[in-house]
Amino acid sequence: MSPAAAGHVAVAWIGRGDAAVALGDVCRRLEQTFLTEVREEPLRDRPVDAFDARRGQYESTRILQWLARRVPPGARTVLAVTDQDLCIVVLTYVFGEAQVGGPAAVVSTARLQAPGGDPPTGALFEARLVKECVHEVGHTFGLTHCRNRGCVMGRANTIHDVDAKDATLCRECRVTLATLQAKEAANVP
Ligand SMILES: [Zn+2]
Numbered sequence: 001m002s003p004a005a006a007g008h009v010a011v012a013w014i015g016r017g018d019a020a021v022a023l024g025d026v027c028r029r030l031e032q033t034f035l036t037e038v039r040e041e042p043l044r045d046r047p048v049d050a051f052d053a054r055r056g057q058y059e060s061t062r063i064l065q066w067l068a069r070r071v072p073p074g075a076r077t078v079l080a081v082t083d084q085d086l087c088i089v090v091l092t093y094v095f096g097e098a099q100v101g102g103p104a105a106v107v108s109t110a111r112l113q114a115p116g117g118d119p120p121t122g123a124l125f126e127a128r129l130v131k132e133c134v135h136e137v138g139h140t141f142g143l144t145h146c147r148n149r150g151c152v153m154g155r156a157n158t159i160h161d162v163d164a165k166d167a168t169l170c171r172e173c174r175v176t177l178a179t180l181q182a183k184e185a186a187n188v189p
């Protein structure tokens with residue numbers, strides 16, 4: 001059975017205004033990596049309840065809870081991209097977060113560009129965005145952090161960690177992904 005039987009990946013902008021970044025590259029890389037149909041599907045509302053006014057950031061875990069209730073019909077995973085800065089309780093910021101094996105993932109562009117506010121364009125920015133999106137969507141399919149050098153599933157705490165890894169899954173993660181997707185397609189827990 002094809003992995004796509006478990007549903008497509010929906011990609012949605014949930015930042016300020018209209019999408020400030022082009023998501024076409026992200027969609028293509030997700031399609032190539034997860035061998036699953038990927039569609040841009042806009043979400044009408046925004047996760048206003050996830051804003052932490054004290055920190056001036058959005059709590060990514062609360063965004064995921066909000067997002068998990070907005071999975072488009074037929075979708076396996078919904079990836080939200082925002083320009084708002086994200087944090088979790090114990091870290092000053094995160095590039096993104098995902099529910100491991102669950103439906104929701106979020107990635108922020110806020111720290112993927114040079115400080116001082118270069119516009120969110122250019123090859124380096126695009127490459128970083130693609131890596132973070134592949135990483136978080138990888139988590140939703142059940143992949144965990146990988147120690148193999150260069151693997152996109154490597155943990156990234158700083159922008160240097162992001163730049164040091166590739167946009168692709170290592171061989172081991174590709175095998176694991178295929179197993180996880182086959183189990184899901186066969187509906188085996
Ligand atoms: Zn991760």
Ligand SMILES: [Zn+2]
Pocket residue numbers: 146147148151152153154169170171172173
């Ligand atoms: Zn790996």
